[in-house]
Amino acid sequence: MTRLSSELLTGIEVELDIYDKELLRKTGSTLRQIACRAAGVTQLELDTAANSSQIAVIPITSGKGIIEGFCDAVQSIVNYLGFKAFITHCHDVSGLAEGIERGAEVIFLADDERFVAINLPYRRVVDNTEATGRGYVAALECLKGNLHGQSVLVIGAGRVGRSAARALKELGAKVAVFDIDQTKAEILAREYKFGLEKNLAEALHKYTTLIDASPAPNIIQAEHIKPATVVAAPGIPLGLSNEACSLVEDRLVHDPLQIGVATMLVMSVLDK
Incomplete structure (x- = not known):
């Protein structure tokens, strides 16, 4: 934790x-x-x-x-x-x-x-961790609308990320996961039949609906933000750079508790 x-x-x-x-x-x-x-x-x-x-x-x-x-x-x-x-x-x-x-x-x-x-x-x-993952998926659904059939990238395969990914699956989303620890991401992807992303920079150019459940700062940069990008970010600290935050501010949910x-x-x- x-x-x-x-x-x-x-x-x-x-x-x-x-x-x-x-x-x-x-x-x-x-x-x-x-x-x-x-x-x-x-x-x-x-x-x-x-x-x-x-x-x-x-x-x-x-x-x-x-x-x-x-x-x-x-x-x-x-x-x-x-x-x-x-x-x-x-x-x-x-x-x-x-x-x-x-x-x-x-x-x-x-x-x-x-x-x-x-x-x-x-x-x-x-x-x-279970409640936070589920809570942020609910917030993402409110930001985005119906998540059924939507492609969502979950960054971080720890306890919060796992919870969020499971909740997304229940809503019918197409889930892909990334973790700097590839073994952890592979285990999660295999267990629930999620997609697996091995290169974060490439993945961030592909997805516009994001769950940032990673403890790493500044992993999402301004170049990754598109007009359609929405981010629910339970990770501490926030994984977006200051410039990225300014671009997605009205489509970003993040709080410490x-x-x-x-x-x-x-x-x-x-x-x-």
């Missing part, structure tokens, strides 16, 4: 409304709508769950420790979607116990390896 920096999280809790209006302008959908689309639920179902679910966010100190602002950002996103979330006063096991004792049905917690939402009554674990957490929440609270 890519470790976020506190700088990327600065301001999330106070700028969610601005972020959501920008997301709506670009995609025609709000954060809430995109998360519901990714999870396959209705907003009415989510409203019902919000009235009966309490969410605990547990600070975890293991590994490299707590990222400043992380728990606050997660709590703010959960609250923004209409749920009641609290950050436990205690950390680690004591925090988990506190969350359960205070009546939480869903627990959010992260260490250096995994970021998960655990629904205690349903005994369900939703991983951020919002879509992933929102989709985690919706996937975890509803028994789908």
Whole structure:
């Protein structure tokens, strides 16, 4: 799991409304709508769950420790979607116990390896990588329209890329994958019968619908951007150069946490 920096999280809790209006302008959908689309639920179902679910966010100190602002950002996103979330006063096991004792049905917690939402009554674990991949495919569908039959390049065959590629296949897209680790890309392509691209520069000239799930910066340059290009970019850091970003700005969805957490929440609270 890519470790976020506190700088990327600065301001999330106070700028969610601005972020959501920008997301709506670009995609025609709000954060809430995109998360519901990714999870396959209705907003009415989510409203019902919000009235009966309490969410605990547990600070975890293991590994490299707590990222400043992380728990606050997660709590703010959960609250923004209409749920009641609290950050436990205690950390680690004591925090988990506190969350359960205070009546939480869903627990959010992260260490250096995994970021998960655990629904205690349903005994369900939703991983951020799975939710992020699905959430960004839903955002891409809103940007592009119907993805059925559309050729989509997924850059990065890690956990988020795998999730996105599977979600694209479910929508009937023609998926091709690229990863700098060719073995990883070949395994994913063979497992799901995806196309395989071995040269990124050549592939970027062929495709206009992109999922950038790579942790590499500046891999998408201005020369790769066409008038029809749309990009959903869950990768941290953003893989587009500054010039490429300026050319595709209104057809680009990228954030450090919002879509992933929102989709985690919706996937975890509803028994789908």
